Amino acid sequence: MKKVIFDVDGVLLSEERYFDVSALTVWELLYSKDYMGLPLEGEDFDARHVTEGQIASCRSRVWGKDRLLAFLKAHGINSNWDMVHCWLITALWLMALTYEKRSGGEKVCLTFEKPSDMKEAGLALMGLPVPEAEEILAKWEAVIPPDLEGEDVVTCLYKTMAGDFGNGSDWALLRSPFWTIHTEAFQAWYLGDDTFISLLHHVPYSGGKEGFLSREVPLAPAEAIRSLFIRLKEKGFAIAVATGRAREEMEIPFRLFHWYEEFDPLYLATASDAVEAAGLFHCPVPDKPAPFIFSCALFGRKRENYEAYLKEEMKPAAGDEVYVCGDSYSDVLGSRRAGTKFIGILTGLEGKKEAALFEREKVPYVDRITDIEKVIDTPSV
Numbered sequence: 119m120k121k122v123i124f125d126v127d128g129v130l131l132s133e134e135r136y137f138d139v140s141a142l143t144v145w146e147l148l149y150s151k152d153y154m155g156l157p158l159e160g161e162d163f164d165a166r167h168v169t170e171g172q173i174a175s176c177r178s179r180v181w182g183k184d185r186l187l188a189f190l191k192a193h194g195i196n197s198n199w200d201m202v203h204c205w206l207i208t209a210l211w212l213m214a215l216t217y218e219k220r221s222g223g224e225k226v227c228l229t230f231e232k233p234s235d236m237k238e239a240g241l242a243l244m245g246l247p248v249p250e251a252e253e254i255l256a257k258w259e260a261v262i263p264p265d266l267e268g269e270d271v272v273t274c275l276y277k278t279m280a281g282d283f284g285n286g287s288d289w290a291l292l293r294s295p296f297w298t299i300h301t302e303a304f305q306a307w308y309l310g311d312d313t314f315i316s317l318l319h320h321v322p323y324s325g326g327k328e329g330f331l332s333r334e335v336p337l338a339p340a341e342a343i344r345s346l347f348i349r350l351k352e353k354g355f356a357i358a359v360a361t362g363r364a365r366e367e368m369e370i371p372f373r374l375f376h377w378y379e380e381f382d383p384l385y386l387a388t389a390s391d392a393v394e395a396a397g398l399f400h401c402p403v404p405d406k407p408a409p410f411i412f413s414c415a416l417f418g419r420k421r422e423n424y425e426a427y428l429k430e431e432m433k434p435a436a437g438d439e440v441y442v443c444g445d446s447y448s449d450v451l452g453s454r455r456a457g458t459k460f461i462g463i464l465t466g467l468e469g470k471k472e473a474a475l476f477e478r479e480k481v482p483y484v485d486r487i488t489d490i491e492k493v494i495d496t497p498s499v
Contacts, residue, residue: 119438120354122494123415123458126361126368127196128445128466129487130343130377132335136308137187137467139330140198141177142168143304144205147236148248152324153303154240156248165307166326180205182251187467189258194267194407194448197362197389199301200292204272206300207290208257210239211279212249218282220246225284230296233303233323268407268448293403299323308367317366331370337465338488340375346488347380355494358385358415360442360452362406365390387414395424404428407451412442416456433457443490445472450479461493 127133146165147153163172181187190201210228217226228239249257261278262271269292276290289296306314306322310329314322336343347357359381361368365388372378372386389405391414396403398421404410413427416434426432434440434457442453445466453460462476462483476483482493 119356119416119434119440121356121358121416121438121440122350122490123358123360123412123440123442123453124487125442125444125446125449125463126359126363128337129443129463130337131371132337132465133467134335135330135333136198137181137184138173138177139304139307140202141180142173142307143202143300144180145176146303146307146324147206147300148209150324153233153236154243155237156240156244165324166328180251182255184467186251186255186258189255190271191446191448191467193262193271194451195271196406196446196448199297199304200269200272200405202300202304203292203297204258204275205254207272207275207279207287207296208254209249210243211275211282211287211290212253212257213243213246214279214282216246217243225282227284228289229285230289230294230299232295233299236299267451269402269405305364313366313370331374334371334374336375337463338486340377342488344375344377344380346490347377349491350494351380353494355439356385357381358387360387360406360411360415362389362411364388384418384420385415387411387419391419394421395428398424399428401428407448407455409452409456412452412456412458416440416458430455441490441494443487447475447479450475450481461490463487463490 124130127136148156149158187201190204195201214226218224226242229235262274266274272292276287279290280287288294303324306324306327308330309317310327310331311322311325313329313331350357359368368388369378392404392410395410409430410427413432417423417432423432440458441461442449442458443461443463444453445463450460460481462472462481464470464472464483464485466472473483484490484492
């Protein structure tokens with residue numbers, strides 16, 4: 119087998135828009151009257167006409183000039199949905215602690231079953247300060263062990279905060295109704311009203327958004343990336359994708375840039391496949407850094423193989439030449455468990471600073487995706 123597997127965000131497409139949308143999602147859930155409706159100091163914005171300056175300001179305040187994003191990525195959290203989840207549950211936790219202190223020991227009770235429940239939470243927490251990014255980061259650093267990775271980070275937060283709410287914190291688990299509320303808010307921002315309705319088959323709870331699909335930015339000229347795909351196939355390599363994006367969030371920009379037709383859809387593996395496997399086998403979602411998505415890219419999105427993928431029983435054979443091109447620690451971990459070689463790409467969140475990670479992990483790296491043939495054409499690597 120000869121195959122090159124591509125991550126998407128930070129490798130083929132810029133993550134910047136995803137990080138922007140994640141910040142806008144947090145902002146909306148906190149301050150929009152459709153959700154918590156907390157009082158806002160400073161300028162608010164109209165979701166239908168948000169400017170680039172407002173987006174940049176919002177992102178800086180939510181993600182602390184990206185320091186919080188870097189912390190989560192270093193702990194193997196690669197999904198923007200899960201990043202938003204960590205931010206929100208920690209903010210609500212810190213506000214609950216302030217509530218208990220000010221009320222003389224009474225613990226707040228929060229319930230999230232539907233989007234309108236966010237309004238009730240806003241009323242319960244009204245008047246309490248919304249934590250700054252630095253406070254959230256400090257809480258993470260205090261309670262999350264340095265070696266904890268992936269979904270275990272969320273589990274750690276959930277277990278640690280549970281006693282600080284009057285009715286527990288089951289809503290803080292991944293895939294809870296609360297998680298669904300904010301992931302659909304994220305998709306409303308990213309997809310825009312028309313595409314949201316087309317894909318999810320219902321009207322967004324808080325609509326009026328154009329979406330960011332047309333603002334996706336490839337990390338090299340789109341035609342140069344397409345030419346890379348063609349050259350690799352001419353050299354005898356199959357090509358595949360292993361991304362933490364949902365299927366539609368991968369497919370739409372791939373079609374826009376005329377990349378989609380270069381791939382066999384059977385080997386376009388996404389987080390949607392991991393969610394499907396979790397439903398079939400009643401297990402936690404095997405998202406990155408678990409190797410499941412990489413295995414789907416390797417051997418195909420075949421349900422009959424899912425159990426073997428989950429058990430990590432299918433690996434490339436000795437002598438196979440399989441590369442994963444990724445930008446993050448979770449990609450390194452996942453590819454290693456999947457049994458592939460790895461090529462680091464320095465166009466992710468940390469840019470060229472990520473070289474230190476790749477050197478520590480003893481994997482080759484290149485400046486951008488269109489440089490990977492320098493590694494692939496060197497058999498000794």
